[in-house]
Amino acid sequence: MLKSLEIYGQRNTLKIVLALNLLLVGTASLLYTNSLIAKLEEREENDVKLYARALVNVYDENADEDLTFITNEIMFVNQKNQVPTIYVDENHKIPKIPIHNYTFPPGTSDEEILGILEEELADMKEEHQPIVVEVDGKINGYIYYHNSLLLTQLRFFPYVLLAVMVTLGFLAYLAFSSARRAEQNRVWVGLAKETAHQLGTPLSSLMAWVEYLRSDPSVDHSVADEIEKDVKRLETIATRFSSIGSVPTLKSENIYETVSQFIAYLEKRISTKVKIHVENFLVDGKEVKINKLLFEWVVENICKNAVDAMGGIGKLTIRLMPLPRNEIAIDITDTGKGINKANLQKVFTPGYSTKKRGWGLGLTLAKRIIEEYHEGRLFVKSSEVGKGTTFRILLKENVMSEGPVVKGEKTVRSAS
Known part of the structure; x- marks a missing residue:
């Protein structure tokens, strides 16, 4: 058992190492990519500045023809880089002559183009400071721009x-x-x-x-x-063990008779100082589809844990009740030491046990039998330290098995 725990401890360490490595790689990738973004952003800003300088030659009547050709090439490269830009004059108005990096479908009117550009311009003003266009030391306009698709x-x-x-x-x-x-x-x-x-x-x-x-x-x-x-009980236990890992056969059984008969057997084999009461509030003859051998195993595990929790002295109450949505509840209540809130989620964990010689598998197997094989639920309904614990089993009832309603309750008491 100790070796098993050691193996699982090593695997938990492996998980932590794996998580830290993933976090480290992710953080390094984030920092590295952000540095690339900063460099690319700077490059695009320089491109736009170059574009702004090229515009100077558009307004310079004395510009050299070759320089104008270079200017056109620069403007073409800027457009090819897909950096959306809009030029406005010194009064922050979009000129009638389109000087921007946008293309529109044929047939788009000037008013529609102007409306689109103004909307884009409002977004650009929030994103970047404009690049100033100066001619002969005088401000001739401004260029606003978006980040390119690549940068985004x-x-x-x-x-x-x-x-x-x-x-x-x-x-x-x-x-x-x-x-x-x-x-x-x-x-x-x-x-x-x-x-x-x-x-x-x-x-x-x-x-x-x-x-x-x-x-x-x-x-x-x-x-x-x-x-x-x-001996027959041992044969039943052997049958239970041999059925683990196989799909059990479920049969309609009288749930009250199944529980009461098993408790009658069990009470002779536990402490005589533990009083057991079975209270039935179901209709007479209520049947539920269960695997009798496995279901008795569940009840046995819960009851024996309850007896251990009471130290062999106390009261054990088993109550069968109808619930809405065609369910029945089987509550098993002891007067033991109870379970503190910190351990409520651990009681069904494999390996968890408060007993010195316990393997911590009984409640784990019980939960699996109820939830996987019987499509029900097993959980701690309530527990109070020093007063006791109630485990609840929920099962779907067999709707076809309706009988006369029992008046009052049925109780089986231990002969102690």
């Missing part, structure tokens, strides 16, 4: 990358956890089936000894009968 993509890229890495890390965690649970299940299924197999031979031998005792006139037959009951 790069700006959001690190966040997308980080989100992807977090998602991959989460999926890796789920895969790791799923693999661990699958490995645990394989180990316990194999162990259970091997236990059932090993119990087979001595049980057959014990049955033979029971028959031998019955044939001896000097032996009280009631002793042999009680031994036979325990």
Whole structure:
């Protein structure tokens, strides 16, 4: 058991290391990409400044023809880089002659173009400071601009990358956890089936000894009968273990009779200082589809845990009640030491046990039997330290099994 815990501890450490590495890679990618964005942003600003200088030659009547050609090339490159720009005059008005990096579909009117440009201009003013266009030391206008599509993509890229890495890390965690649970299940299924197999031979031998005792006139037959009951109980336990990992067969059973009969067997094999009460508020003959052997195992695990919690002295109440939506509730209440809030979520965790010799598997298996095989629920309904705990089992009732309503309650009390 200690070695198993050590293995799981190492796997938890591996998860932490994996998470830290993912975080480190994501952070490094974020910082590096942001530095690239800053450099690209600076380059685009320089391009726009170059574009602004080129515009000077548009208004210079003495501009050289070759220089004008270069100017056109610069303006073409700026447009090719897809940096949206809008030129306004010294009064911040968009000139009639279009000087901007926008193309519009054929047939777009001048009024529509002007409206679109004004909307874009309002956004640009919030995004960047304008580039001043000066001719002969005099302000001739301003150029406003947006970031290019490439720069916008790069700006959001690190966040997308980080989100992807977090998602991959989460999926890796789920895969790791799923693999661990699958490995645990394989180990316990194999162990259970091997236990059932090993119990087979001595049980057959014990049955033979029971028959031998019955044939001896000097032996009280009631002793042999009680031994036979325990041997059959062991056979039931072996059957339970052998059925782990297989899909159980569910049959309609009278739920009150199933519980009361099992409690009648169990109360003779626990402390005589524990009083057991079974209270039935269901209609007479209420049936529920269960696997009787596995369901009794659940009740046994909960009751034995309750007896341990009471230290072998106290009261155990089992109450069967109808609920809305065709459900029935089976509440198992003890007068034990209770469970503090910090441990309420741990009671069904494999390996958790307050007993020195406990394996911490009983309630885990009970929850799995109820929720996976019977499509019900098992949970701690309430618990108070020093006063006791109530476990609740919820099952879907068999709607076809309606009988006469029971008046009052039925109670089976321990012979103590």
